[in-house]
Amino acid sequence: MNTDINILYVDDEFLNLQIFKFNFGKKFNVLVADSGDEGLRILADNASISIVISDMKMPNMSGLEFIEIAKRMYPSICFYILTGFGMNEEIQKAMDEKLINRYFSKPLNLPLIESEILNATGQNR
Amino acid sequence: MSSKPIVQKSFEQLKGKITDYILVSVSVFAALSAILGFFRAGSYGNWQLYQWQLTAIAVFFGITFFRKRFSGAAKIYLVVAIIAVIYITGLLGFGFFAAAKLLITGVSLLVAFVLSYRKGLVTLAVFLFLYLLFGFLFSVGLLENSFDAQAYSQDFSAWLNDAVVIFLASFGVMYIGYYFSKALTENFKSLENKHIELADNENKYRTLFDSSNDAIILIRDNRYFDCNEITLTMFKCSRDYIMNREPHEFSPEFQPDGINSAEKAKEIFNLVSNGIPQIFDWQHIKENGELFDVSVSLNVIQLKQTTYVQAVLRDITASKEAARRIEESDERYKKLVESFPDIIMLSNLEGHIVYGNKHLETITGITPADYKVLNRKATVHPDDLPVVRAELVKLLSGSNTHSEMIENRFIDVWGKVHWFSGTISKVYLNGQLHLQTVSRDITERKKIEEELEKYKNSLEELIRERTYELEVTNEELLATNDELFAKNELIRVQNIDLQRTMEKLKKAQVQLIQAEKMASLGVLTAGVAHEINNPLNFIMGGYEGLLAHFTENGLTENSDIQFLLSTIKAGVDRATEIVCGLGRFSRSTENFSENCNIHTVLDDCLLVLNSSLKNRITVEKQYITNSVMVMGNIGKLNQLFINFIINASQAIEKEGIIILKTEVDNDFVTVEITDNGAGISAENLNRITEPFFTTKAPGSGTGIGLYICHSIITEHLGTMHFTSKIDKGTTVTVKLPKKHNA
Numbered sequence: 079m080n081t082d083i084n085i086l087y088v089d090d091e092f093l094n095l096q097i098f099k100f101n102f103g104k105k106f107n108v109l110v111a112d113s114g115d116e117g118l119r120i121l122a123d124n125a126s127i128s129i130v131i132s133d134m135k136m137p138n139m140s141g142l143e144f145i146e147i148a149k150r151m152y153p154s155i156c157f158y159i160l161t162g163f164g165m166n167e168e169i170q171k172a173m174d175e176k177l178i179n180r181y182f183s184k185p186l187n188l189p190l191i192e193s194e195i196l197n198a199t200g201q202n203r
Numbered sequence: 204m205s206s207k208p209i210v211q212k213s214f215e216q217l218k219g220k221i222t223d224y225i226l227v228s229v230s231v232f233a234a235l236s237a238i239l240g241f242f243r244a245g246s247y248g249n250w251q252l253y254q255w256q257l258t259a260i261a262v263f264f265g266i267t268f269f270r271k272r273f274s275g276a277a278k279i280y281l282v283v284a285i286i287a288v289i290y291i292t293g294l295l296g297f298g299f300f301a302a303a304k305l306l307i308t309g310v311s312l313l314v315a316f317v318l319s320y321r322k323g324l325v326t327l328a329v330f331l332f333l334y335l336l337f338g339f340l341f342s343v344g345l346l347e348n349s350f351d352a353q354a355y356s357q358d359f360s361a362w363l364n365d366a367v368v369i370f371l372a373s374f375g376v377m378y379i380g381y382y383f384s385k386a387l388t389e390n391f392k393s394l395e396n397k398h399i400e401l402a403d404n405e406n407k408y409r410t411l412f413d414s415s416n417d418a419i420i421l422i423r424d425n426r427y428f429d430c431n432e433i434t435l436t437m438f439k440c441s442r443d444y445i446m447n448r449e450p451h452e453f454s455p456e457f458q459p460d461g462i463n464s465a466e467k468a469k470e471i472f473n474l475v476s477n478g479i480p481q482i483f484d485w486q487h488i489k490e491n492g493e494l495f496d497v498s499v500s501l502n503v504i505q506l507k508q509t510t511y512v513q514a515v516l517r518d519i520t521a522s523k524e525a526a527r528r529i530e531e532s533d534e535r536y537k538k539l540v541e542s543f544p545d546i547i548m549l550s551n552l553e554g555h556i557v558y559g560n561k562h563l564e565t566i567t568g569i570t571p572a573d574y575k576v577l578n579r580k581a582t583v584h585p586d587d588l589p590v591v592r593a594e595l596v597k598l599l600s601g602s603n604t605h606s607e608m609i610e611n612r613f614i615d616v617w618g619k620v621h622w623f624s625g626t627i628s629k630v631y632l633n634g635q636l637h638l639q640t641v642s643r644d645i646t647e648r649k650k651i652e653e654e655l656e657k658y659k660n661s662l663e664e665l666i667r668e669r670t671y672e673l674e675v676t677n678e679e680l681l682a683t684n685d686e687l688f689a690k691n692e693l694i695r696v697q698n699i700d701l702q703r704t705m706e707k708l709k710k711a712q713v714q715l716i717q718a719e720k721m722a723s724l725g726v727l728t729a730g731v732a733h734e735i736n737n738p739l740n741f742i743m744g745g746y747e748g749l750l751a752h753f754t755e756n757g758l759t760e761n762s763d764i765q766f767l768l769s770t771i772k773a774g775v776d777r778a779t780e781i782v783c784g785l786g787r788f789s790r791s792t793e794n795f796s797e798n799c800n801i802h803t804v805l806d807d808c809l810l811v812l813n814s815s816l817k818n819r820i821t822v823e824k825q826y827i828t829n830s831v832m833v834m835g836n837i838g839k840l841n842q843l844f845i846n847f848i849i850n851a852s853q854a855i856e857k858e859g860i861i862i863l864k865t866e867v868d869n870d871f872v873t874v875e876i877t878d879n880g881a882g883i884s885a886e887n888l889n890r891i892t893e894p895f896f897t898t899k900a901p902g903s904g905t906g907i908g909l910y911i912c913h914s915i916i917t918e919h920l921g922t923m924h925f926t927s928k929i930d931k932g933t934t935v936t937v938k939l940p941k942k943h944n945a
Contacts, residue, residue: 097744
């Protein structure tokens with residue numbers, strides 16, 4: 079229905095990526111990456127991505143580190159954190175600096191994320 | 204001429220002398236013969252011959268007269284020639300009866316003796332030939348006697364003439380013989396004497412050589428050639444050890460100066476052979492291997508065209524040892540004098556210092572440069588000079604070897620005045636009278652003495668003053684005593700304060716420990732929560748996917764599917780809720796401005812404690828309907844209520860009920876936790892918030908739970924209150940400031 083919205087989801091857990099794709103794949107065009115590095119590559123190849131959702135805790139590069147780099151290169155993209163941790167100071171700081179729009183907790187809440195995506199892309203347009 | 208033995212004159216001289224004597228004696232007899240000849244010539248009428256003979260005799264006289272002017276050989280030849288003339292004339296005149304033929308023996312002997320044996324033989328041969336020639340001439344009748352032989356032999360003058368000639372010849376032979384034998388005898392004697400003298404000398408030199416205390420060695424071609432006995436004693440060796448060996452072969456490899464012995468010896472021998480005598484010290488090795496030092500003197504000497512080096516070795520081991528001992532003794536005395544704590548000084552009668560130990564310089568500043576200066580800057584204090592002079596005069600004029608103890612002031616080179624105490628002694632050095640001064644610097648002592656004197660004088664005054672002061676002080680002390688009592692009281696109060704502070708500190712320590720524990724727990728639970736959230740995400744994602752799938756295919760109407768899906772959802776929700784609660788519970792921030800929903804906090808506590816409560820205790824929630832917000836730290840509030848609920852549950856022995864009740868008024872949120880358990884006695888109720896107070900058995904409770912609760916409530920600016928009845932139960936009432944939504 080809104081397959082013209084391109085979303086990148088970054089998580090080091092294979093099952094998380096699969097489930098995300100399964101649940102959102104019919105509504106949006108979902109791309110996945112299993113690391114921050116991979117995410118940056120995909121961003122470079124796909125200029126149409128408007129939403130990026132990333133896990134927090136990943137090997138090598140944390141979600142916030144990845145977002146910090148990506149935000150500098152693609153300031154128009156909306157970034158989100160989807161994490162198993164609750165709210166913490168790091169995330170609070172990222173929100174204060176407008177690095178991310180907001181954060182979601184695991185396990186994922188489909189309607190909440192979907193409405194936020196639609197909201198964000200709707201505003202963008 | 205007799206002053207010296209004949210042998211010491213040359214043989215030539217002897218010959219000359221004999222020649223001259225013969226010339227004189229022959230001249231005398233020739234004169235006699237000439238007189239006789241005159242008469243015989245008259246008798247036998249051969250004047251011609253007589254003239255010849257006379258001429259010859261005259262020449263002979265001439266030679267004799269001038270004998271000093273002719274050389275020995277020339278005189279002999281002339282004598283021989285003249286005798287030959289007389290001889291020939293005699294034979295011509297008298298033939299067989301010529302007396303001159305007797306001269307053959309004398310002339311030959313004379314020539315043989317004075318000139319040479321060969322010339323003597325030649326002379327003899329010539330004269331015999333002439334004799335035989337005349338004999339032949341007479342025998343063949345070419346010559347004949349002018350006189351009657353018979354008559355001639357009866358003429359006495361002929362006999363006389365013959366006698367003169369015989370005497371002359373015989374005398375000459377005897378004379379020569381006499382002188383020869385005399386010369387020979389003397390020669391032998393002198394040789395004998397010489398021999399004895401030589402033997403004597405040999406003996407003398409040998410004794411000198413052998414009895415010398417020094418080793419004397421002859422060295423040829425750098426090798427020992429001969430040596431005296433002492434050499435062997437010195438080396439404690441047999442001759443074989445040193446003979447025909449080079450000196451460095453029985454020396455250590457290196458001399459004490461570190462130079463190689465062989466090279467050094469070579470160098471020295473080079474210098475000696477160039478005629479430069481060498482005197483030096485050397486180290487040798489005895490045959491038994493012992494080292495010893497010698498002083499060596501080397502000289503070149505010439506013996507029978509052979510060049511030797513004469514070495515004289517003196518064993519100086521003993522003198523070296525002595526020198527070392529003297530040095531040691533010297534060192535000892537020097538140390539003794541230098542380390543002596545007082546000034547020691549030697550001076551002569553002119554006032555020159557001969558020696559001073561180091562204290563002389565350090566105390567008075569007199570350096571060796573000042574020793575010969577008479578008006579030194581450092582000197583006896585002018586006021587004390589008479590005392591010192593008097594003592595000096597007394598010492599020098601008296602028989603005492605040292606003076607009385609003298610105390611005097613002394614001004615050093617820097618102008619500082621010292622007090623010295625010391626004595627002056629008479630000392631003889633190399634036969635000369637010197638003065639030895641030993642002085643001690645007693646300036647400090649003098650100062651103390653003076654001060655003591657002063658003290659003594661003022662002591663009475665002091666005692667009077669002190670007595671008065673003591674009285675005053677006594678009164679003061681009494682006053683002070685009262686003050687002290689007051690201060691003592693103060694200290695007691697302070698002590699109590701300190702004890703309180705101690706307790707506070709103890710509490711703070713406990714809190715720190717607990718905080719640290721909670722922080723660790725927080726980190727742990729946060730990690731666990733995250734790890735559980737991922738699998739929950741899988742389940743939730745899967746559930747959502749299935750739900751979408753069943754909805755699309757219209758299968759949601761199936762009641763079984765509906766039930767199963769709702770079961771999964773409920774499970775995930777519950778697990779999510781637990782993990783969420785854990786996360787909240789374990790937060791370790793120090794932030795006290797979080798928005799805390801009291802109901803959520805209480806629910807979280809129940810969630811965590813669910814397993815320990817269920818089946819035994821019923822929890823009854825009496826919450827007010829609206830959510831109630833408090834400002835504070837979620838983690839700490841969780842900790843607070845969980846403590847109260849645990850206490851309540853532990854108060855219930857078997858089964859019971861816990862009621863959680865919330866109320867709100869204008870300023871405070873009130874939470875009541877009530878149990879129907881054992882209750883707390885009145886006396887314990889006052890102490891339950893003290894740290895480490897517990898009624899539980901050792902090991903099952905720390906006694907700090909309620910104390911921490913009290914701390915947390917204080918931090919949140921709240922209060923708590925206990926009401927309890929034994930066997931009825933306990934109610935805790937907590938009041939926390941309400942968060943205003945302004």
